Amino acid sequence: MIAKSTRPALFAGMLAILGTATAQMYPPDSETGVPGDELYRACGFCHGAQGQGRQRLDAPAIAGLEAWYSERQIRNFIDGVRGTHPEDLPGRQMALITGMFRNNDATIANVSAFIEALEPGGPLESRPNGELFPLERPFAWDSPYAELNASAPGDADAGEQTFQVTCALCHGANGMGNAVLGGNKLVDLPDWYIARQLEYFRDGIRGADPRDTFGMQMAAMAKLLRDDQQIADVIAFIETL
Ligand code: HEC
Ligand code: HEC
Incomplete structure (x- = not known):
């Protein structure tokens, strides 16, 4: 809330x-x-x-x-x-x-x-005095989805294996997307956003509506990720692309 x-x-x-x-x-x-x-x-x-x-x-x-x-x-x-x-x-x-x-x-x-x-990777917004906006939410969002709960920092090598086997088909081996299969480009997305979407797909918050034919395909894939650690690993790899 x-x-x-x-x-x-x-x-x-x-x-x-x-x-x-x-x-x-x-x-x-x-x-x-x-x-x-x-x-x-x-x-x-x-x-x-x-x-x-x-x-x-x-x-x-x-x-x-x-x-x-x-x-x-x-x-x-x-x-x-x-x-x-x-x-x-x-x-x-x-x-x-x-x-x-x-x-x-x-x-x-x-x-x-x-x-x-728009060119990806633009500078973060700053206030008129040149100070960067803080990263913290201005409101309390008390939810398991507010953060990823991995036990250790993501391991990009482990993540690469998962990515090439489980993700590359629809998002491209280089994460640049696959328009034919409907998987979008992942390389410019922030890590915290990817984490939340993978949790959403896994837990039926996104991609559960029968009208969502593309989201449903992705939801089936997210359910293959064992735990939050495997999510952190795959994101660590995506961030290297
Ligand atoms: C069978 C094809 C398929 C595979 C395999 C697949 N995805 Fe997806 N993914 C999609 C599609 C299609 C979408 C777009 C869903 C939509 O339109 O809402 C998507 C969306 C996403 C999104 C949300 C992007 C955004 O901008 O919100 C993320 C993150 C994602 N996939 C990551 C992954 C990861 C990580 C893997 C491997 C574990 C993976 N996907 C495997 C098809 C796939
Ligand atoms: C009140 C804040 C807010 C405004 C204003 C807003 N958005 Fe968003 N938008 C969000 C948030 C938050 C998300 C991420 C939702 C999620 O995590 O599932 C989002 C997600 C999206 C996505 C999906 C991104 C993806 O990778 O799947 C698109 C596209 C988008 N917004 C376009 C727009 C456009 C175009 C406008 C202006 C007409 C707009 N948004 C205005 C907050 C906003």
């Missing part, structure tokens, strides 16, 4: 930004949709102005994510296929803003193309 004291500040900030974007005059049935750069201004509040992510809001780096993958995820959030589970506070935050897409295919395609064109 979000602590009462920080909730108003967080959401006041969000709403101010959403207000700016929704004030734009693009009817929901527009054939051209809202331009990607304009809509993205509201995404940057959580995902960072250059798509570099913001860990304190649990929002992953999305710069360079394939447009076909982003479009599918945005649809999943809109349709309630992703981001509805009570344990999934980050996903529910993303689901909160889906009204901005106005269910408009062109708008979704525009912002997805904009994200794909």
Whole structure:
């Protein structure tokens, strides 16, 4: 749950930004949709102005994510296929803003193309005084999914074996993704986000909805991971790619 004291500040900030974007005059049935750069201004509040992510809001780096993958995820959030589970506070935050897409295919395609064109690995956001934003969440999220509980730091060598046997088919031997099989590029995703998604897939928080044909395939794979340690190992390898 979000602590009462920080909730108003967080959401006041969000709403101010959403207000700016929704004030734009693009009817929901527009054939051209809202331009990607304009809509993205509201995404940057959580995902960072250059798509570099913001860990304190649990929002992953999305710069360079394939447009076909982003479009599918945005649809999943809109349709309630992703981001509805009570344990999934980050996903529910993303689901909160889906009204901005106005269910408009062109708008979704525009912002997805904009994200794909962003250069991955942009600098972390800093405050006007040059100080970096802290990594800690501004609210308490008391959940087993808030952190990975591995007993030791990830072992990239052990992780490489797992990756090549269990993951490479759909995400590519180099983690660059496989559009034909629907597995997206993993190399630019932050370690903490990958950890959470693997736990979500494993535990039926993501990829359990029968409409989620791609997520269901991934969920079957995540269930092959023995424990949190094996997750940490495979992530340690992905981080070397
Ligand atoms: C209130 C904060 C917030 C805002 C604003 C926000 N997002 Fe997100 N978004 C998140 C969080 C948190 C996640 C991760 C959800 C999870 O962990 O499952 C996410 C996930 C995503 C994903 C899936 C990433 C992946 O690798 O699967 C996409 C795509 C995305 N957001 C696009 C957008 C776009 C486009 C906008 C702007 C129109 C936007 N987001 C605005 C918080 C936000
Ligand atoms: C049978 C094909 C397949 C295999 C094998 C597979 N994946 Fe996936 N994976 C997918 C698909 C498809 C998606 C996209 C799901 C969606 O669209 O929601 C995905 C999504 C993911 C995501 C979420 C990405 C994001 O941006 O949110 C992660 C992390 C991931 N896979 C890691 C792995 C790891 C690690 C392995 C090996 C243990 C693995 N996958 C094996 C098909 C596969």
